Every structure is written in C-alpha cells, then in structure tokens.
Amino acid sequence: MSADAAPHAKPDLTRNQALVFGALEGAEAPLSAYTILDQLRDDGLRAPLQIYRALDKLVAFGLVHRLESLNAFVACNHPAGEADGESHGTAAFAICENCDSVAEFTEQDVAERLRSWAKTEGFEPHSTVIELRGLCEACRAA
Amino acid sequence: MSADAAPHAKPDLTRNQALVFGALEGAEAPLSAYTILDQLRDDGLRAPLQIYRALDKLVAFGLVHRLESLNAFVACNHPAGEADGESHGTAAFAICENCDSVAEFTEQDVAERLRSWAKTEGFEPHSTVIELRGLCEACRAA
DNA sequence: ATCGCACACGTTATACCATCACGCAATAAT
DNA sequence: ATTATTGCGTGATGGTATAACGTGTGCGAT
Numbered sequence: 233m234s235a236d237a238a239p240h241a242k243p244d245l246t247r248n249q250a251l252v253f254g255a256l257e258g259a260e261a262p263l264s265a266y267t268i269l270d271q272l273r274d275d276g277l278r279a280p281l282q283i284y285r286a287l288d289k290l291v292a293f294g295l296v297h298r299l300e301s302l303n304a305f306v307a308c309n310h311p312a313g314e315a316d317g318e319s320h321g322t323a324a325f326a327i328c329e330n331c332d333s334v335a336e337f338t339e340q341d342v343a344e345r346l347r348s349w350a351k352t353e354g355f356e357p358h359s360t361v362i363e364l365r366g367l368c369e370a371c372r373a374a
Numbered sequence: 375m376s377a378d379a380a381p382h383a384k385p386d387l388t389r390n391q392a393l394v395f396g397a398l399e400g401a402e403a404p405l406s407a408y409t410i411l412d413q414l415r416d417d418g419l420r421a422p423l424q425i426y427r428a429l430d431k432l433v434a435f436g437l438v439h440r441l442e443s444l445n446a447f448v449a450c451n452h453p454a455g456e457a458d459g460e461s462h463g464t465a466a467f468a469i470c471e472n473c474d475s476v477a478e479f480t481e482q483d484v485a486e487r488l489r490s491w492a493k494t495e496g497f498e499p500h501s502t503v504i505e506l507r508g509l510c511e512a513c514r515a516a
Numbered sequence: 517a518t519c520g521c522a523c524a525c526g527t528t529a530t531a532c533c534a535t536c537a538c539g540c541a542a543t544a545a546t
Numbered sequence: 547a548t549t550a551t552t553g554c555g556t557g558a559t560g561g562t563a564t565a566a567c568g569t570g571t572g573c574g575a576t
Contacts, residue, residue, distance in 0.1 A: 249553095264532080265534080279556060281535075284534065301442040326499070328497075335495065341483070345483050346466070346484060349479060350468065353468065354511030355468045355514075356509040357507065357508040358507050359507045360505070360506050363442070364497065364499045366498045366499040372497075388525085407561095407562070408561065423563085423565095424526070426562095445562060
C-alpha cells in the first residue's frame, strides 16, 4: 500500500518519513525538529522521537541534511545542474544569518584537500561538516 | 574598545573566564558547557550562564573554539610549528569518534577555495565551520 | 564629587534539543 | 508458527542554551 506522492523516485518512505520530508521540502529555511513537530501535530505526530526517527532515516537516504551549526535540517537541494551520483558525500552550506536561506554546494577541491590532509595524518574521515555563516547576496545588498 | 585580533595575545581574563579557560586547557578532549560547570562548582560557579558568558568571550578572543558538531569547546591549540598569525579565521578540526581527541589544523587552500566560492556567489562569510568526524590514527590502528 | 554608562556578575526560570526504555503492530524469512 | 526486523507511539528524562531580572564596580564627563 504505497501511494507515492514524491516527485523524485526515492526509496519508499513511511508515512512519518514522508510527512517530515514534505515539511522540509515546503520550507524556505532550515527547520528544527520541534518546528517540524509543531507543523505536523494535525497529522497525528505528537512526540519528538517520531520526528527524530524520520530525520535519521532521511539523512541516511541522503534526502535531508543536518546543519550542525543550527541544530536544524534542510531538504537536500544541490544547485540545479549538479549530477546526482555521488554528490552527497561532501556537501557544503552557506547559511545566511539574516534571512536563514541556505545554499548547498560542493567544491571538489575542498573535499580533495581535506581528504589529502586526512591521508597524511592517518585520519579516517566518516563524515565532513562544512558550513559558512554570513550574509547572502540579497541581504548584503539591503 | 579593542579591535585586537591576535589569538595568543591574552587579553586580561576575568576570574570566570580564567577558570573556564583553565578547565579547557587542562582537558584532553572537548568539554561541554555543563561538564565545565561540574568541574568548577568548587570554585563557586553555579549556573550555566556563567559558563556560557565566559565561553562567548573566550571564543571572541580566539582562545577557544566551539565544535558545532559536538556542542562542545576546546582550547585553541593548533599544531606546533604553526605560525600564530592568521590561524583563527579558518581553523579545521578532525574529531575522533572513538577517543574524542581533536586535531586542529588549517588548510590554506581550503579556506581559499571557500572564499572564492563565496566571492562568486556574493556571499559574505562571517565564520566558517570545518569539522571532520572519523577515526584518528591511533584508534584506527587499534 | 556624582552622574551616567558600560560591563561583568549571580540567580531563577524557562525554552529548546535529543534520547532512553518500554511495549505493540506489521512484515519477511524460515 | 516462530523468529527477526523494522517502524510506530508514549512517557520520562537528560543535555544544551538563553531570557529576564537585578547587583556591583570602574571610569570618564560634567
């Protein structure tokens, strides 16, 4: 019984996962788990853990990113034109501190450099966090 | 007021700041604000806010870094041999998920690349978070 | 001097973020 | 059918961070 509503063919999401993902897709800014919860109360979700469980899966699927410096989440949305293949290994984020917009991007050379540092140091990276905080172009103008 | 950006030119620390900084200097791993608080109860500190206020200042001075992916803090300690000059603009951290050790380093090219992305996008960065999570050499061997 | 200001401090209360521990239900493999 | 796995729902709890208030001290300007 799956009525798939998602535009991109992705792993089948459970009801909770779909609700959470939908909330993030519809948002213009990152959402905290509790904000998501508030938005989904009418859909029957009542406890933080329901949200966190869904988020964990969505992050594992690569559909959602966690922004560590914000304790919040965004739907994965790399810039148009980016191929889907591997891109979700080393995404970077530029977060506007004025309007909360988030730009996701990948700089292959940055990933490369960090990998190379790790190699010479014998460090085995499992995940990488790259987040720029500042002002987006629009807010800088204002 | 001071526009002093020199990382290791210790501005005069207040008593609370000195206590918090001391706790971080003495630690082998990052400490959370509440862990610091526990360690400083005997010195008369009683409330989280006392810790957070001190940490805010220490971070502003460049004496302490916040690790966003851990919600914890470390004393600034770039690898020996590193010149002091600019280092606290774009420090990167490699965090061992097994032993909690943290290596601080700077990759000039990484900073460069990110600055350059920002420039072409019109994004004005105020701060940058770069954190690698994984296994340090020692723990990888074990 | 003393007023005003900036700044550090101390305390209580509260908000926000995240997980544990339990038990139940549906599904798939044997 | 039994078991293993996975998702779900709930209550309780723990960990992180700030709001709002008031106090005290140093110091320059009048």
